[in-house]
């Protein structure tokens with residue numbers, strides 16, 4: 001066969017693969033409704049394990065190795081479960097799935113832009129993108145009704161919690177309605193004729209600078225320029241047309257600005273992942289069939305053991321904590337507001353009781369939201 005002929009066949013095969021994946025998605029969505037009717041959880045890891053084991057076996061007969069099958073399968077299952085969750089949540093909360101206005105940091109190509117795309121592609125026909133210059137403006141645009149949702153980064157595996165976002169949550173009436181994680185693969189990006197040894201200036205967002213601090217320390221005589229967002233860093237490099245000026249950001253984002261990758265994997269941690277939250281004016285309910293997280297803030301007071309007592313309430317009700325963070329309270333020096341993420345649905349009996357008890361022993365407590373957990377653990381196959 002000629003090269004062109006073979007390639008035509010490969011393209012045809014890829015299209016068939018896509019069509020089959022689309023069909024699989026539709027079947028999974030039908031399964032989701034059947035499960036709701038039978039009061040069963042969306043995720044069924046036993047079924048996933050059985051499927052994976054049989055696919056690995058079948059793969060052997062086709063000369064496809066187990067690792068390849070497993071990697072593909074993880075991607076397919078994650079998509080399948082997230083599609084089902086999004087559909088069930090949309091139905092339960094009567095969410096408008098047509099046009100959605102989303103506020104996020106930066107413009108096209110920023111990490112928050114990709115996170116917003118990733119989250120809403122399962123939930124809306126059309127996105128109206130409202131890029132903002134600061135976290136404050138993002139929250140404000142939802143508060144004032146200019147946007148329906150905001151997507152905000154809240155923590156990162158390299159730089160930790162994003163304090164500015166935590167502080168904004170303390171003072172807003174918006175609710176957390178969703179979460180997602182997104183891998184953040186930092187690259188050094190520049191104009192086509194950039195010579196790495198001649199770089200004078202690196203443009204990046206402060207969070208990105210913190211996540212790549214070790215790489216940046218290794219660059220001698222290079223000025224670090226703080227930018228409002230990663231997309232802001234890209235547009236500066238593009239506008240300046242100076243090959244000694246580069247940006248740090250994601251490859252796909254840089255591509256939108258015609259920038260080339262000069263070096264990859266700049267983050268301090270190899271697994272550099274950010275967790276984003278989605279906030280809206282109205283809280284959502286999470287279906288019982290879906291694992292939920294609840295986030296609340298509390299001020300316990302300064303008496304000895306106050307935090308321990310509060311956490312004991314969670315223990316007594318069998319509620320696991322996903323994260324505990326503390327932030328200063330404005331105007332009360334050395335007093336702390338605690339932010340607690342728990343693996344629980346706000347409507348669970350245990351959670352309701354725990355909150356009632358916490359209400360009695362804390363000075364202030366406020367639920368920031370209950371939302372579907374998007375952390376889809378890969379299917380485990382016991383060898």
Ligand SMILES: C=C(O[C@@H]1C=C(C(=O)O)C=C[C@H]1O)C(=O)O
Nearest residue numbers: 028031042043044045047048080
């Ligand atoms: C589609 C289903 O729901 C989930 C997704 C699965 C899949 O995509 O194969 C398998 C099990 C469940 O975790 C199902 O239960 O069959």
